[in-house]
Amino acid sequence: MEVFLHNLTGIPRVDEAISLMKARNIRGLTRAISIVENYEEGRDALLNDAFQRASEACFTLGFTGAPGVGKSTLVNAVIRHYRRSGKTVGVMAVDPTSPFSGGAVLGDRIRMQEHNPDNGVYIRSLASRKALGGLSEATKYALYLYKAFGFDVIIVETLGVGQDEIDVARYVDVTTVLLVPGYGDTIQMAKAGIMEIADLFVINKSDRPGADLLKKQVQNILYMKAEKERPPVLNTIADQNEGIDDVMEAIAEVRQRKALQGQERHRKRIVEEIRSSVLTRLAGDAEPHLDEMAGKVLTLSMTPIEAAELIIRRIQKGCLEDDEKNSI
Amino acid sequence: MPKEKKIRVLIAKVGCDIHERGALTLLTTFRDEGMEAIYTGRYQTPKGVANAAVSEDVDVIALSDHTGSLPIIAEAVLAELKKLGVTDMPIIAGGLLTQEDVKVLERMGVTGNYGPGTPMDVILTHIRNVAC
Structure with missing residues (x-):
């Protein structure tokens, strides 16, 4: 399955965006996201249509963690993994809007640039635009647009989060929390918020000192959970593609485990x-x-x-x- | 509901050019001016830039290059955009340019074509003009 690019001139209107989406034309999706982001006329009609057609068969993945832990780099490796088996991938990457100017630097694409020429991958950078919780308002709605478009895999990358931005876990099937060596001591681990939403933990930049200690500290707080519910803790060096296969395996396992509570989560x-x-x-x-x-x-x-x-x-x-x- | 149309700019660097300072300066300046600036990173292909521009639904593509290749880069990016059916996306360019380069670029419809030392205000005003 490929993402088609058709000939088209001018900016598509709302009804055109909808029919382009139905024809699986990427310009329909790209336009639709802008309409949602900018609160343009016809936004509700577009979203209602998307909601009705949204496929729950799409596997949605969330990646979150502090700024600079390697979310985009890990996502890049994950995309590569899915592309090898021919799956189409839609990515939403959120970066912060400046609370002072309202502008934003959207830099997640830089880490995923190897997928720029690939028509089976769609990457969209979204600015947070006043959102709290790590996801922009538009991201939550854009998720429906992606599902309506029907990617095999949808990846949501949050902006760099602190302790309490946990929105992403409510919207995706499997949430991965990234940490890096030096994150903090066991008290940080025990605090509420981001440490609670992980379906799995990835300790990235594991070539740095302290990776093993951090792994033990994370595992320590998880021992209180029943064995079957314990999130796996994995080490990666994302920019060298190390540990990615293990992460993918763990994601697949977690997905199966969570499928049982699917209805309640939905x-x-x-x-x-x-x-x-x-x-x-x-x-x-x-x-x-x-x-x-x-x-x-x-x-x-x-x-x-x-x-x-x-x-x-x-x-x-x-x-x-x-x-x-x-x-x- | 709030109307939140923001100018989205794709800053793109094609080919073998390590000189990133211009692009990075523009990135933060655009942010400070309330725009959403997306950067492709270095060493991109024309096809990659065209795909990124369409995916991101940007209002303007800003090509930055300091190897004296802007006309070649612009021509290739325009060709890739055309393949995607996009013929109306404004492209601006900046970096190291000869007067001859500027003429060639303008004939292609690429505007701006700013050399070193261009005041930021000139660039910003131009972007606001072409973006809407």
């Missing part, structure tokens, strides 16, 4: 997606009121808590008015 994911959509919508609705309310708080005519309450009431009132209009 339900949780849907709940999370609805919650996330609602919160994004509300954040957008609140935005126009923020300046005014900040002014009121600063002149001491209101506390921040009261301001928040007032905004919520205004949004509710706006909704009621909309409903009335619609019912007429």
Whole structure:
């Protein structure tokens, strides 16, 4: 199965993007992601269509970890592995948006450049654009677009995360957490958050001192889990392609293990997606009121808590008015 | 809902050219200007650049080269884009250029064509013009 590139000029409209997607034309997908990212007209129609056609047969993989641990380099090696068996791969790579300028440097492609000329691999760099939790809002929706397009394997690479950005685990089948020697002591391991979401741990840059110690420390905190649920801990040197086969084997095992809880996980994911959509919508609705309310708080005519309450009431009132209009 | 259209720029280096400073400077400048800058890395093929540009749905391709090969690179990238059916993507270029190179590039439709010492404002204004 190849990803087709067809002749086409001009920027496709929403309906064109949908039919291009159906024809498995990469320009349809690429356009669709932009529409979702930019909140362009027709976004909802596009996503509804994608949701209905999204194939749950696509295997989704997540890679997360601190900046510079080698996520992109490992993903590059993983793509290579799947390409050897002819599977098509879609990759979403998220990098941070500057909270100061709103701009971004999207550099994950650099580590995956060997796949640039390969029509069986689609890589898209996404900026986080104000997202919390390590995934951009667009990433969550783009996942449906990728599933509707029907890649064999979909890989989500988060931006470099700290302790609490754990979104990715809710959206993919298997989550890999990357660590590097020097990560921290056993107390860091015991903390909540990112250490809890791993289906498997990869200790990358294992040619550096301390790799064995780190492996033992990670295993140590996992001994409390039942043996069958214990995430494997593996050593890799991703840029030298070392340890990748073991990682792929472990991923396959974890996938089988987790397939049993598939339905429950699917339900949780849907709940999370609805919650996330609602919160994004509300954040957008609140935005126009923020300046005014900040002014009121600063002149001491209101506390921040009261301001928040007032905004919520205004949004509710706006909704009621909309409903009335619609019912007429 | 917020309209969040951001200018997306692909900074591309084709062939055997190690001189990366220009590309890296542009990367951070574009970021500071609120754009989304994607970098291919060095030693790319024209086909790789064309694929990356289409995959990333960028508004502009910015070619950087310091080996005096920009006309050859631009021609090859344009040809690869055409194979993908993309004939309307703006391409700008910068690096080491002769006056003759600039003429050749402009005939191909490649704009900008900035040499060393070009003020950043000139480049930014040009990108904003061609991107929309």
